[in-house]
Amino acid sequence: xxxxxxxxxxxxxxxRREMLAGTAIAVTTLALTKxxxxxxxxxxxxxxxxxxxxxxxxxxxxxxxxxxxTRTTLLDSLREHLxxxxxxxxxxxxxxGACTVLVNGKRINSCLSLALQHENDxxxxxxxxxxxxxxxxxxxxxxxxxxxxxxxCTPGQICSAVAVLEEIKAGIPSHASGDLNAxxxxxxxxxxxxxxxxxxxCGAYSNIAExxxxxxxx
Amino acid sequence: xxxxxxQRVTTPAEAAAAIADxxxxxxxxxxxxxxxxxxxxxxxxxxxxxxxRIGLDKIEPTANGGxxxxxxxxxxxxxxxxxxxxxxxxxxxxxxxxxxxxLRNKATTAGNLLQRTRCPYFYDTNQPxxxxxxxxxxxAIAGFSKQLAVIGSSDACIATxxxxxxxxxxxxxxxxxxxxxxxxxxxxxxxxxxxxxxxTPHLETNLExxxxxxxxxxxxxxxxxxxxxxxxxxxxxxFALVSVAAILFKDGSGxxxxxxxxxxxxxxxxxxxxxxxxxxxxxxxxxxxxxPTQDNKYKLALVxxxxxxxxxxxxS
Numbered sequence: 001x002x003x004x005x006x007x008x009x010x011x012x013x014x015x016r017r018e019m020l021a022g023t024a025i026a027v028t029t030l031a032l033t034k035x036x037x038x039x040x041x042x043x044x045x046x047x048x049x050x051x052x053x054x055x056x057x058x059x060x061x062x063x064x065x066x067x068x069x070t071r072t073t074l075l076d077s078l079r080e081h082l083x084x085x086x087x088x089x090x091x092x093x094x095x096x097g098a099c100t101v102l103v104n105g106k107r108i109n110s111c112l113s114l115a116l117q118h119e120n121d122x123x124x125x126x127x128x129x130x131x132x133x134x135x136x137x138x139x140x141x142x143x144x145x146x147x148x149x150x151x152x153c154t155p156g157q158i159c160s161a162v163a164v165l166e167e168i169k170a171g172i173p174s175h176a177s178g179d180l181n182a183x184x185x186x187x188x189x190x191x192x193x194x195x196x197x198x199x200x201x202c203g204a205y206s207n208i209a210e211x212x213x214x215x216x217x218x
Numbered sequence: 219x220x221x222x223x224x225q226r227v228t229t230p231a232e233a234a235a236a237i238a239d240x241x242x243x244x245x246x247x248x249x250x251x252x253x254x255x256x257x258x259x260x261x262x263x264x265x266x267x268x269x270x271r272i273g274l275d276k277i278e279p280t281a282n283g284g285x286x287x288x289x290x291x292x293x294x295x296x297x298x299x300x301x302x303x304x305x306x307x308x309x310x311x312x313x314x315x316x317x318x319x320x321l322r323n324k325a326t327t328a329g330n331l332l333q334r335t336r337c338p339y340f341y342d343t344n345q346p347x348x349x350x351x352x353x354x355x356x357x358a359i360a361g362f363s364k365q366l367a368v369i370g371s372s373d374a375c376i377a378t379x380x381x382x383x384x385x386x387x388x389x390x391x392x393x394x395x396x397x398x399x400x401x402x403x404x405x406x407x408x409x410x411x412x413x414x415x416x417x418t419p420h421l422e423t424n425l426e427x428x429x430x431x432x433x434x435x436x437x438x439x440x441x442x443x444x445x446x447x448x449x450x451x452x453x454x455x456x457f458a459l460v461s462v463a464a465i466l467f468k469d470g471s472g473x474x475x476x477x478x479x480x481x482x483x484x485x486x487x488x489x490x491x492x493x494x495x496x497x498x499x500x501x502x503x504x505x506x507x508x509x510p511t512q513d514n515k516y517k518l519a520l521v522x523x524x525x526x527x528x529x530x531x532x533x534s
Binding site for chain 1: 220222223250268297300307318319320321
C-alpha cells in the first residue's frame, strides 16, 4: 500500500517518503561531522566489526537472497533491504502488531524475529495479499467498512485478520472460547480477543471487526 | 543491538556441544523475548546458536500415559493440541491467557519457561537492578511496585516470573528434561526449576551453565475440573496481577498454583490440604510469609478472592 501512495504522488512532486529520506541523509551528514570533531580530541574507540550472513527466503512468491548484518530483523529486511514498506514499524518490541506478516501461513511479529531465522520460509506481506487492481477480500472489506483512519496499523491489522479467520477454521481455541473442545466459530468476542495484539490508536476497532465479520460470512 | 555471530544447528546434541565452544553464546529459539532484550542491550550475547530447527517440535505420548512436549512446540500448537485441550485444560487455558496470537505462534515451550521478568526496573537500563547488574541495587522496592512480587522475594529483588504457561505446568506437576554439552540428560521437576532470588537474583533457574531444555513431560491425566483465572489491568494481552491455575476434584481436594505474585509460579503443596476448608484458610497458608510493599499489598486480598471465585466455579 505504501508503494501505491508513492505512485499517486507522481507528476514531478517529491513524495513524502523521498522527502523524509532526503532529510535523513542530511541529518546523518551533520552527525558524522560532529563525531569526527569529537574523535580528533579523544582516543580512538574500538571498532566493532559488522558481522554479516546470508539468508534466502520467499517473499510474496519471489525467492530473495540477502547478505545482511546478523542483527537485521525480518521487519527491517523487508522494509530496508527489499523495500517492501507496506509492513510497518510501530513499537519494534512486539507490543503493537503493526509489523505483523504471515510466515508459512502463520502470523508473527516481524520485529521480534531475525531475518536469519527464516531460511527457506515463505513470507507473505500486505503487498502479497492483494494489489490495488485485485484486492484481497479483507482489504476490500476494510475499505467498505472504514476500518482505519490514519492507516499506519492497517497492514498489520489486515494480515492479522486474514490469519485469525484461518485460525478459527483450523479449530485453534482462544481465551474467549467457552468450550475448548467445541467447534470454533467467528463471533465478535472471539475476533476481538484474537486481535488483541494489534493496537489502533485511531480506535477503528469496531469497523475492523465489522470488516472481518463480513469476510468470515458471520 | 550489539553485534553477534550466528550459527544454525540441526540436533539437540549439536546445540549443546556448540554452546560449550563459544564464550558469551546463547540459544535462540522463538526469539520473542531474547531479541527484545537484545535491542535494549539487557542481553548482549556475542554468539547466537539458532535451535529453531533441531526437531523437538512434537507432542508425544509417554510410556506411563502422560505426554512429552518438545521444547520447541509453539505456544499456539501446545494450547490447540487435542490431548492438551481434553486432559490438561488448565495448561491450554493458561497459554491462551498469555501474550497475543502473533507471539504465541512464535514463542516456544522452553522459551516461555525461561523468559525473563517484565519488572520495569529490569527493563530500564538507567536504573539499578540486581538481576541485570548484580550488586547494583534494586530500584523497584522503593519504586512503583504495583505489579511486583509479594512472596518469595528478597531485599535484593521483588521481580515476578511473567509466564502463565509455567503456572499451569506447576499445577500439573510437569517435569523438565535437559541435555548438557557432555550429552548427559536429566529430569528436573518444575517445582525445582526456578530459584528464589535471595542475594543472587541474576541466577534464576537451577539449570547448569549451557544446559538445554529438550522437553517438558506431563504426568498421566489426573482428571478433575481445570480452571485458569487471570486477573489483569485489561481484558486481554496484559501480564497477570494475579492468576490462579487450579485442578479441582469432586471430593473437594485440589492442586493450585498462583501466578503474578512471586519470582516463580507459587505453589505450596503442604497448604493444599486446606483447600476443602475454603479460600480464606487455604490462601492464608499459601501466602504465609508474604512481604508485600504498600503498592502491592492488594494482591494478598486479590489472591484470596480469586481462589474463592475459582473454587465456586469448580463446584458449579
